[in-house]
Amino acid sequence: MGLFILNPGILTTVQDAGRFGHQAAGFSVSGPMDADALYTANILVNNPPDLACLEMTFLGVTAVFDRKTWFAVTGADMSPTLNGKPIPSYEAHEAKAGDKLVLGPAKNGKYTYLAVAGGIDVPVVMDSRSTNLKCGIGGFSGRKLAAGDDLPLYVTGRFLDNHYKKHLPSQSEIGPAPDGASRSIFLRVVPGPQAHFFTEQGLREFETEAYTLLPESDRMGARLSGKPVEAKAGVDIISDAIALGSVQIPASGTPIIMLADRQTTGGYAKIGTVVSSDIPKLAQSLPGTEVRFRFVTVEEANRLYQQHQKYLKKLARKTGFCPNKW
Amino acid sequence: MDSIQFYPAGDSTVVVQFGGTINEATSRRIARFAENLRQARVKGVGELIPTFCTLSVQYNPRVIGYQKLVKQLHRLLPHEDDGAAAAKTIHIIPVCYGGEFGKDLPFVARHAGLSEQEVIHHHTGRDYLIYMLGFLPGFSYLGGMDERLFTPRLETPRTKIPAGSVGIGGEQTGIYPLDSPGGWQLIGRTPLRPYDPDRDPAILYQAGEYIRFVPVTPEEYRALEAEIKAGTYAHRVVKED
Structure with missing residues (x-):
């Protein structure tokens, strides 16, 4: 059928850019934890940047291709080998029918992405191919991959083959993976929507204290330990919507940063929201990483967003004709 | 305002x-x-x-x-609410109360000092505004329950509540759209599928609309369930001023 899974790793799911447009009905966005790595994997094989890839957590898959195609591996380094021969990440590779791809444990982060030319061709459910594990929809039968799964691939044509040989960028053009194993990260945070729930001291300490990323962190959120953030009078709010990167302060006072599988609404005060371009490095950070916050204005955050999008577009242009296609 | x-x-x-x-x-x-x-x-x-x-x-x-x-x-921004509300969209939700479908109905009745019939009567006696959907796909936060029915949540949440269960949690009532853990007191169940990923839209109702619970017998519940399974059931929605 396409890509046959011999070993599924620990938590491997199909994810595209995410399931947008259904949050008002209570559907989580899902999508990649490291959106930059998914984007890069796709453009490396000349896909539109939001096509469905495999997202692997901590440990990669062992899989066999049933056809000639192209693929790329990005995100945390899982020491990929093709038929036993080491191959670089962040580079497009040709696979022939019967070729075996083996991905090992993640060395410098948590999440690794495998893009295949044309994308993983699972059915679109409510406008997305992303797996929503809680509802059991999207992705491959709404679940994480298991040994023996046979993933449908989009059929690639001869035309692509010629194009690929000419145009695919090399690793040096795209640049290496961000280092998820760094011991300390800085996250930029826009204050609000409930920053006013916290005391001046609480807000000040939120910026000056160092927090530690806990192992309980998952696709739903990054949990931190550290000095509790002081609230004026409780942190319960009338439930409202939760944006990507929302920094919730529950009754314990220690922050939880809401990520891809976050629930759509919640009842804890949110001191601020991490800017979207800082989410990938948080997602890739290992437990024990020191996390520091710095407030930025919303105007600065808008500017950072634009800058980041420009950077991604620039990467995409290196693939030749791709940006004109979308 | x-x-x-x-x-x-x-x-x-x-x-x-x-x-x-x-x-x-x-x-x-x-x-x-x-x-x-x-x-x-x-x-x-x-x-x-x-x-x-x-x-x-x-x-x-x-x-x-x-x-x-x-x-x-x-x-x-709209002007302050002038009271001239548009017609209400009301979803008719058949519910079989008590028995195997609503194991906590006796507790809710005891807590309220009412008979089970009275609880059903008060629960079905009004339309509930869907304030918002969230927490789970299609989980509706309904307002306006009769105060007499306010019941604390279970001390230990159940690990699996079947889809369609109708419950009371504190001052709120609602329907579980899919199998999930939960701590609400279960008083009944609807054979309708509030959430069906193969249907468009997947969620039966949206925020701003209303829900009206209508009691059915276990026999009617089974019959409706069969109709829904066969795809012959037409979901009832009424418009009222």
Whole structure:
């Protein structure tokens, strides 16, 4: 059928850019934890940047291709080998029918992405191919991959083959993976929507204290330990919507940063929201990483967003004709 | 009327806050604001998420910046609720109360000092506004339950509640859209599928609409269940002023 899974790793799911447009009905966005790595994997094989890839957590898959195609591996380094021969990440590779791809444990982060030319061709459910594990929809039968799964691939044509040989960028053009194993990260945070729930001291300490990323962190959120953030009078709010990167302060006072599988609404005060371009490095950070916050204005955050999008577009242009296609 | 506030939620969302109390007038106002916004087709605006007292407006900062968007949103705010509400859209939800479908009905009745029949009577005796959907796909936060039925949640939540279960949690009542853990007192179950990923839309109802529970017998429940399975059941929606 396409890509046959011999070993599924620990938590491997199909994810595209995410399931947008259904949050008002209570559907989580899902999508990649490291959106930059998914984007890069796709453009490396000349896909539109939001096509469905495999997202692997901590440990990669062992899989066999049933056809000639192209693929790329990005995100945390899982020491990929093709038929036993080491191959670089962040580079497009040709696979022939019967070729075996083996991905090992993640060395410098948590999440690794495998893009295949044309994308993983699972059915679109409510406008997305992303797996929503809680509802059991999207992705491959709404679940994480298991040994023996046979993933449908989009059929690639001869035309692509010629194009690929000419145009695919090399690793040096795209640049290496961000280092998820760094011991300390800085996250930029826009204050609000409930920053006013916290005391001046609480807000000040939120910026000056160092927090530690806990192992309980998952696709739903990054949990931190550290000095509790002081609230004026409780942190319960009338439930409202939760944006990507929302920094919730529950009754314990220690922050939880809401990520891809976050629930759509919640009842804890949110001191601020991490800017979207800082989410990938948080997602890739290992437990024990020191996390520091710095407030930025919303105007600065808008500017950072634009800058980041420009950077991604620039990467995409290196693939030749791709940006004109979308 | 409470004042309206704008807050950023990161680099690509504006939260528009309509005061701090849950009531139908606020909910109607938020629904009207969302409608205005959809009709105005403001460039760069994406998903809209209504909640009890807010509308979350997602936007693309490459197309429009926060300050400029807030100015535009200001212009699209609806006037204070004038009471001239549009026709209500009411979803008819058949529910089999008690027995195997509503194991906590005896407890709820005891807690309220009412008979089981009286609980059913009070629960079905009014329409409930869907303030918002969230927590789970299609999980509806309903307002306006009869005060006599307020019942604390279970001390130990159940690990699996079947889809369609109708429960009471504190001052709220609602329907579990899919199998999930939960701590609400279960008083009945509907054979309807509030959530069906193969249906478009996947969720039967949306925020701003109403739900009316109608009691059915276990026999009727089974018959409806068979109809739904066969695809011959037509979901009933009524419009009332």
